[in-house]
Amino acid sequence: MQIKSIEIEGMWSYRDPQQVVIDGHPLVVGVGENGAGKSALLVAAVVAAFYAKFPTKTVQESITTDVPQGRVSVEFEVNDTLYRVSRTFTRKGSGSAQVLVADPSTRSGWRGVTEKGVKEVDEYIVGLLGMDYQTATMTWIAEQGTYGKFAESLPSKRFELLSQIFGLDIYTPKAKAAKAAADAAAILVATVDGKLAELSGTMDAADGQQFDLDGMTDKQLSKNLSDANDDVDRYTQQAAELNATDPARQTVEARQAYELVRNDRVAKLTAATQQVERAELAIGQAKNRAAATRAAAEARFTRDLAEASTRAERIREQATTQRRAAAEQKLKIASAERDLPTFVDEVTASRETADDARRSADAAFQKAADLRGAVAQLRAESATAKAAVADAEARISLLEKSAADTDHAECFTCGQHLSASDAAALIELQRDAIASLKQKMLDLRDSGMKTNAAAEAADAERAAHLQAAKAADVEADRISTAMASLHALIGSKEQADAAEQAAAEAFQQSSKDEDAWRRQAADAHSTQIAAADADEQATVDAAETELSSARAVAAETAEPTAKETHLLEDLRAAEALVAGEASGYNERRIELERLRSEARRLVTVYSAEEHRRTEAALLRADQEDRLAALRVEKADAQREILINMTLMKAFSPAGIPAMILNTVVEQLNETVNSSLERLSNGELKVELRTSRENTNGTPDNKISVYVETPTGVRAYETLSGGQRFRVNVAIRVGLLESISRGTGTPIRSFILDEGWGTLDEKGVMSTIGTLFRLSEEMNVITVSHIDSVRDAFPARVEVVMDGGTSVAQLVA
Known part of the structure; x- marks a missing residue:
């Protein structure tokens, strides 16, 4: 991966859009005053584009003040394919992101490979580069203060x-999972031990219990239970034979026969009466329902007619509005056709102004370079004069020293003896030369200052011309954008004509549609009324048939039948015979009931004991099975502990x-x-x-x-x-x-954010050499405010604050 260009807008100090193209520049340094926005453009924008990470706590703090949203975009190449990752950050919500690939077959030259989903872009970038943010900041992105992170x-x-x-941290959750499994198995072992102790105690307690029939064998118990059941059957048979001779039995049978016939007649009478009531209710409900349906149909018919008129009127209003909008659009198109030539002239004039300003800037740049060359020449002349002064002062010192040590002086050029007067004259000549040289140095300094001021003025003139060129370009771009709008407006003329024609046709069609909707409403109304009449007639006919049948049954069952009257007479005769026949019958019946009750009690006692013994045997067998299962479960859990402790150690x-x-x-x-x-x-x-x-x-x-x-x-x-x-x-x-x-994705970009301030001069020069050698393998981007670093790099991105926004320019 190699970065080609960086674009930023509305982020940090970049209120206005800025783009730097670093393609073809293997070594780039960002320079500018502190706070100008060097790191924001060359480091933070790249990190935000690739990984949506920020040097601030929240994204809102990174968005420029009073700007609703910010945007970053980076173009980069991976394996000879050009990509662009763009992200938009908002003060509310998650923003949007997209990755595009260069595609000359499209109008824009780019084709999206992701939807505008932040999570999808995050995953795509990590997959494309083969590394996440953590790995990137350990390798090719050296953020400020972390270049020695490892x-x-x-x-x-x-x-x-x-x-x-x-990727070795994948073993951490595996180790934690193994430890959790081992802990869970240990808890299971403790739980099983508790269950084993509890079950063993329960079995021991059951073995120590005592019961009333413990002395009776299972065989004796089975025989006694059989004998008791035989006694119950014998006493029951004797009671049945006694009941057959009961005087009151004939009375009971006569009453049952009478009530059976009477109850059947009363039930039929009740059912017929209820059927009459239901039929009469159904007739009334059918008439009410039909009336309600007719009323609803009338109301619906009225609403449908009103709705047809309203819909038609709405269509006519929309058509009128559309015709008015089409007419206004055609007026705007005519105005655009008139204004377009003027816009073309203005764009041409602005471009010419920009070109003139850039030529003036180039001239000012050359002028400044010439003036700085002159300054260098003046400095060289001043250094020469300064050296001559020092040489003259050394000669005077030599003459004075030699004259003081001997009665004569020595010439500083040939070494011959000089008289005192000759030496004094020569000293005076040297002092005159020194005075002349110092005056020359003062003159050179004044000339240098004036020339340097002229060079700075030329720089300021160049900056002013560049700013004017930029302003002219911006104005030309603005007018070009307006021209594009005019072209688009003129191109919509056919659409305006079509819209106007469609509006006229819709206005005419609205009346036809209204008539059709009214006919549909009338047809629906007639259908509803006919259906209501048919439903009412069918329901009433069925109910009247049911009513006639029910009334006939009610009349038939209103009075007792001859059979019912005859059975009532038999019941009264049987009741008269019962009064005198109840002598020793009750005593024998009571004795048989006592004997049968005792036999049943014994059956209950023996059955309960037999059931208890069976349940105890089953319970014992179940407890033995549970003990065996718990022992197996404990052994399995202990093996699980051993396995997971081994895994935990392996994954640690x-x-x-x-x-x-x-x-x-x-x-x-x-x-x-x-x-x-x-x-x-x-x-x-x-x-x-x-x-x-x-x-x-x-x-x-x-x-x-x-x-x-x-x-x-x-x-x-x-x-x-x-x-x-x-x-x-x-x-x-x-x-x-x-x-x-x-x-399989080689990274061919390296970013170093600052880090120069901690180095001495030797360290700075060593680091510059290191980055120069590194740039032979990949493009290197760094940021510094140190002059020696700025001057050493062949290409630099100069960042300045201008009118409340950062402005960046690549100088190579």
């Missing part, structure tokens, strides 16, 4: 970071992850040192060492960083700033290459 972490934290990057950081990480670290050492050899010209070599256990055998998952330098092997923490920087960049590049091998 090496400067604690050794145990380094282990966690590599585990996350290479000291288990499988550490084994895999050992192999990863070996490969990582190779890729890191391959990169570090290029970045440090072979001066440094890194060794990442892993440790998994302390001397006492407890887990101690750590990764230590050692560096072989020209002075010997040293811990990372003891390196100089420049050395640490190169090591950190190498680790990031090594991680990047290791991950890219697995994903």
Whole structure:
């Protein structure tokens, strides 16, 4: 993946849209005053576009003040395919996002590969790049203050970071799941132990219980129960034979025969009466229902007629409105046709103004360059004069010293003896030369200041011309946008004519539709009335037939029949005979009932005992089965504990992850040192060492960083700033290459946000060299406010605040 361009609007200090195209520039530095928006454009916008992460706590804090929404967009290339990821962030809601791929066959040149869903875009980007935000900030994105995120972490934290990057953290939930399963199995073992103890106690208590018939064998119990049942049957038979001779029995049979006939007649009379009432009610309900249906049909007919008129009137109003809108549209089209030539002239004039301003800016730039060359020349002349002054002062000092030590002086050029007067004259000549040179230096300084001021004025003139060119371009773009609107408006002329024609046709059709709707309403009304009449007639006819039949049955069953009268006379004769025949019958019946009751009691007692013994045997067998099942369940749970404790150890950081990480670290050492050899010209070599256990055998998952330098092997923490920087960049590049091998997506962009301020001058120069070498493999983007860094880079993005918004420009 290689970044081609970055676009931002409404985010941080970028109120207006800004775009920088860095394609073709392998080494770019963002420069500008603090707070101008360097990091926001070159770092934060990239992170927000790819991963929707922000340097602020909330997205709302990142959106420009008083702006409803912000937008970022990054164009990038993956395996020779050009993509664009765009995200829009709002103050409320989740915003929108989309990934597009370059497609020349479309009008816009882009084709969407995702819908406008944030979650879908997040997943697509991670899949396309082969890494999430956490991995990106460990490799190709060095956010401010975190360029040494891996090496400067604690050794145990380094282990966690590599585990996350290479997906080894998937074993953490597995270890937790194994521990939870082992804990659950341990709880199950304790629960089963409790159940075993409780069941054993219950069985022991049951074995100690005593019952009244414990001395009776099962065989004796079975015989006694059979004898008691035989006694119940014998006493029941004797009672039945006695009842057959009961004087009152004939009376009971006569009453039953009479009541059977009478009840049948009364039931038929009651049913017929109820049927008469139902038929009369059905007739009344049918008439009421028909009347209600006719009323509803009339109301519906009235509403349908009114609705037909209303719908037709609404269509006519819409047609009138449409005709009026079409006429207004045609007026606007005519006005657009008149205004279009003027807009064309204005665009041409604005473009010419912009071109003139840019040519003036180029001239001012050349003028400033010439003036700065003159300033450099003046500084060189001043330095020459200053050296001549120093030389003259040295000669005077030599003459004065030689005259003081001897009675004569020595010439400073040939070494011959000079008289005192000659030496004094020569000293005076040198002093005159010094005065002349110093005056020349003052004149050169004044000329330099004036020339430098002129150069700064030329710079200001250039900036003013560039601003004027930008304003002219903006005005031309605005007019071009307006022209596009005019073209679109003129192109809608046929649509306006068609709309006007359609409105006229709709107006005429509304009257025809109204007549049709009225006919439909009349037909529906006639159908409803006819259906109501037919339903009423059918219901009344059926009810009257039922009413006639029910009245005939009621008349037939109103009086007792001859059979009923005869049975009543037989009942009264039987009651008269019962009064004198009840002597010893009751005493014999009572005795038989007592004997049968005693026999039944014995049957109950013996049956209960037999049932108890059967239930006790079944319960004992069930308890034995439960004991066996609990013992099996306990053994299974103990095996589950052993299995899950083994899995928990295997899935823990000291288990499988550490084994895999050992192999990863070996490969990582190779890729890191391959990169570090290029970045440090072979001066440094890194060794990442892993440790998994302390001397006492407890887990101690750590990764230590050692560096072989020209002075010997040293811990990372003891390196100089420049050395640490190169090591950190190498680790990031090594991680990047290791991950890219697995994903098949090489990352060819590297972003470094600040980090220069902590380096001394030597460290700065070393870091610049490192990034230059790194740019031979990928495009490097960094941000700095240090002048030496800015001047060292071949391309820079200059960011300034202008009118309340950040403005960015690529200078190469």
